Amino acid sequence: MLKYRIKISLDGAKPPIWRRVIVPADILLPDLHRVIQGAMGWEDEHLHHFEKNRVFYEPAEDMDETDAPLFFGEASSEDYSEVTLRSLIYLVKDKLSYCYDFGDNWDHTILIEEIIDNDQDDDPTPICIKGKGACPPENCGGLWGYYAMLEALEDTKHPDHKGLRDWMGLKRGEVYDPAYFDIDEVNRFLRGEYDEVEQREFAITEKILKLDNSQLSEISEIMVLESEAKAREYYMDIIEKRIQENELSERRAEFVEGANYLLELLFNNIKTFAAVAGAAAAKAEKNSAPKGIVVDFPKKK
Incomplete structure (x- = not known):
C-alpha cells in the first residue's frame, strides 16, 4: 500500500x-x-x-x-x-x-x-x-486569543484568571500545560478504540445540547444586548423542545445541568473575549495617540 x-x-x-x-x-x-x-x-x-x-x-x-x-x-x-x-x-x-x-x-x-x-x-x-504542543481549546479566539489566555492563566492577579480557569474546567491545583501531548491517546483515537456505550451516550447528549453556529451567535447577541437570563431562556427553550422530540423527559434534570454548565462556559468566554478585546483596543488607542503636541494657550493680559 x-x-x-x-x-x-x-x-x-x-x-x-x-x-x-x-x-x-x-x-x-x-x-x-x-x-x-x-x-x-x-x-x-x-x-x-x-x-x-x-x-x-x-x-x-x-x-x-x-x-x-x-x-x-x-x-x-x-x-x-x-x-x-x-x-x-x-x-x-x-x-x-x-x-x-x-x-x-x-x-x-x-x-x-x-x-x-x-x-x-x-x-x-x-x-x-x-x-x-497541546491543541488550543476550542472557541478561544484563534492564536491571538490563545496567547492572551495563556498569559492570563499564568498570572494569578490577572482579572480574567479565575474566569478562564472556570471556563477550562481546571480544578484547584491543576494547571494548563501548553506543551502537553499524549501520543498513545492520539493513536487510540485513530484506531477507533471507543467504548460503544460511551459513544452512544455522547451522541445522545450532543443531540440534545449541541448548538449550531447561528444559535451560538443568537445566544451571544441576546446576552450582550439584553441579559444572561434572556440568553439562558432562549437556550433552555431549545433544550426542552429536543427533550420532548426525543422522548427523554426522564433525563431532563441531567440535560438541564449540562446545559447550565455549557452556558456558564459560554458566558465566561464572551466576557473574557470582550475584556481582552477591550484592553487591546485601549492599548492600541493609547499607542496611536499623537505625542509631543504643544498646546499654545493664550497668555494672560
Whole structure:
C-alpha cells in the first residue's frame, strides 16, 4: 500500500504545534479531516475546508454556508466526498492547506515528508509517530486569543484568571500545560478504540445540547444586548423542545445541568473575549495617540 508520512502543523503557532502521521496516500479528504481532528486534539465542532491552488474542498452540505470564493477572488468550491489526498499532493514537500473553524481560523499546513511504498503493508489505519504542543481549546479566539489566555492563566492577579480557569474546567491545583501531548491517546483515537456505550451516550447528549453556529451567535447577541437570563431562556427553550422530540423527559434534570454548565462556559468566554478585546483596543488607542503636541494657550493680559 502506498502511504504518506505527513506533518500537520498549526500555522503561526510559537512554540510550534504539530503532528507527524502516516496515512494511506488514497485517503479520502473526509477521513483525513477526522485524522487531523483526532491527531491535533480538536473536537469537530465547526466548519472546515481544504485548499489547494485556490480551490476549496469541503462537505457538500456546508458549501452554501461558506463564502470562501467571495473572499479569495478567482477561487471555487468543490464537494470533497470523493477527493483523495493523492489527487491533490503527490510529491515530497508538496503542501495542502486545511482550515478549521472559520471564526477562530485555525489554519494548518499538511506537508508530505516521505512517500512509503510497501507491498507487505495493507493496513489503512493512520498512525501518529510524533508530535509537539497541546491543541488550543476550542472557541478561544484563534492564536491571538490563545496567547492572551495563556498569559492570563499564568498570572494569578490577572482579572480574567479565575474566569478562564472556570471556563477550562481546571480544578484547584491543576494547571494548563501548553506543551502537553499524549501520543498513545492520539493513536487510540485513530484506531477507533471507543467504548460503544460511551459513544452512544455522547451522541445522545450532543443531540440534545449541541448548538449550531447561528444559535451560538443568537445566544451571544441576546446576552450582550439584553441579559444572561434572556440568553439562558432562549437556550433552555431549545433544550426542552429536543427533550420532548426525543422522548427523554426522564433525563431532563441531567440535560438541564449540562446545559447550565455549557452556558456558564459560554458566558465566561464572551466576557473574557470582550475584556481582552477591550484592553487591546485601549492599548492600541493609547499607542496611536499623537505625542509631543504643544498646546499654545493664550497668555494672560
